[in-house]
Structure formats: C-alpha cells, structure tokens
Amino acid sequence: DTAVSQTPKYLVTQMGNDKSIKCEQNLGHDTMYWYKQDSKKFLKIMFSYNNKELIINETVPNRFSPKSPDKAHLNLHINSLELGDSAVYFCASSRLGTGGTGELFFGEGSRLTVL
Amino acid sequence: AQSVTQPDIHITVSEGASLELRCNYSYGATPYLFWYVQSPGQGLQLLLKYFSGDTLVQGIKGFEAEFKRSQSSFNLRKPSVHWSDAAEYFCAVGSSSNTGKLIFGQGTTLQVKP
Numbered sequence A: 001d002t003a004v005s006q007t008p009k010y011l012v013t014q015m016g017n018d019k020s021i022k023c024e025q026n027l028g029h030d031t032m033y034w035y036k037q038d039s040k041k042f043l044k045i046m047f048s049y050n051n052k053e054l055i056i057n058e059t060v061p062n063r064f065s066p067k068s069p070d071k072a073h074l075n076l077h078i079n080s081l082e083l084g085d086s087a088v089y090f091c092a093s094s095r096l097g098t099g100g101t102g103e104l105f106f107g108e109g110s111r112l113t114v115l
Numbered sequence B: 001a002q003s004v005t006q007p008d009i010h011i012t013v014s015e016g017a018s019l020e021l022r023c024n025y026s027y028g029a030t031p032y033l034f035w036y037v038q039s040p041g042q043g044l045q046l047l048l049k050y051f052s053g054d055t056l057v058q059g060i061k062g063f064e065a066e067f068k069r070s071q072s073s074f075n076l077r078k079p080s081v082h083w084s085d086a087a088e089y090f091c092a093v094g095s096s097s098n099t100g101k102l103i104f105g106q107g108t109t110l111q112v113k114p
Helices: none
Strands: A005-006 A010-013 A019-025 A031-037 A043-050 A053-055 A064-070 A075-080 A085-096 A111-113 B003-005 B009-013 B020-021 B025-026 B030-038 B042-048 B055-058 B064-068 B073-078 B089-093 B100-103 B108-113
Touching: A005 A085, A010 A019, A019 A031, A019 A085, A019 A111, A043 A064, A043 A075, A043 B100, A053 A064, A075 A085, A085 B003, B003 B089, B003 B100, B009 B020, B020 B108, B025 B073, B030 B064, B030 B073, B030 B100, B042 B055, B042 B064, B073 B089
Parallel strands: A010 A111, B009 B108
Antiparallel strands: A005 A019, A019 A075, A031 A043, A031 A085, A043 A053, A064 A075, A085 A111, B003 B025, B020 B073, B030 B042, B030 B089, B055 B064, B064 B073, B089 B100, B089 B108
C-alpha cells in the first residue's frame, strides 16, 4: 500500500493549458506539502496545508492553486502553463505538533513537461 | 536565513570503498537535520535524521551521519558502498519549531564503479 500517492506520474501538455495533480496519503498525517524539483534537481517548497488550512505559501505565482478537501488529500491546479513550469512536483506529508518529528514522507513525483 | 550546502555535486567511488558525503548548514538555532536518498525516477526516502541527543545517528541501509555543531556540518558516511547505493543524496534542514518546512541542499550524485 503506497503511503503517499500522486497522479498522474507524467504530464505532457502545451503552453497555456491548465492541469491538475492529485495527491493522497494514508499515513494519518495532518500536514501535506507540494515541493518543486527543477531540472538541476533543486527541491523547493511551494505550499503546505495543516488540517486543510494553508500554512506555508512560498511566493508561488497565482497560477498555482492548491486545494485540500480533507487531511488526506492535497491537489495542485496550475493555470496557463508556462515553459518554466516544467519540473517534477513532489507531494509529501508529515505529522506536526506534539510527537511530530518534522520528517517528510514523499510521493514518487509527477513529471510535468510543458511544450 | 536557513541554507544547506552540499559542496560535492558528483562523487564516484568504487564498490566496497568507504563514502562520505558532505553537508554544511546555516541556521540560527538547533536544527533538525535530515538525509534523503532519491533513486532514479523515484521519490525521496529518508535515510536518517538528527533532532537532539547523540550526535552520531544511525540510519537505514548501513548509513550514519555525525552532527558537528562547531563546524555546522552533518556529513553522511557509509563504510562499504554497494552498487545499489548509486543515487542522488539530499541533505535538508528543518526548523526546531517544527513547521515541517525543509530546506534542501542541491544534492550529490553518487556513482558506484564496479
């Protein structure tokens, strides 16, 4: 059973299109994240949700809109895709608060290619 | 501001040789420190972590790391590398206030020669 699962694993699309990536975790964690890994493999946090509330927003363009319908799900919608959005997007989860260790559990990534 | 530096972009070692991957961090308080490994096409897997206590921490797959506050370092070591250890290794620092936000280094690519 995959702990953090993302779909789709690959997306290839044209500039200007809109796309979504879905993420689900079955670890019972209260916090979920989106990280972006660029072509140089640099990983940077984009968003974090704790119990469905946005707690971290790292000055990501408004074209990126995360949504967390419940604690186990965090989706990422991207409008008007640009070439620079090509990257691997990783979903992660963790347990914060008392007893939380800050350790992140990552999904396998969704590779987005914008043509 | 928090930052993590992994000075070695690429390292090649022979199978059976020892390995040390360097990590230096910048953080104002006691950090939470992590090493993650990423195999090709895969997500990141936690190798080990340091929060407090014993500065030498043991992880999975025979890896260990030592926290040296005076040097702001958290280097990863393995006494004998296996071909399956070839991967990308990331050092990360997190806040002791436990917001869950991790700052990652740029990664070190490990190649293992037979």
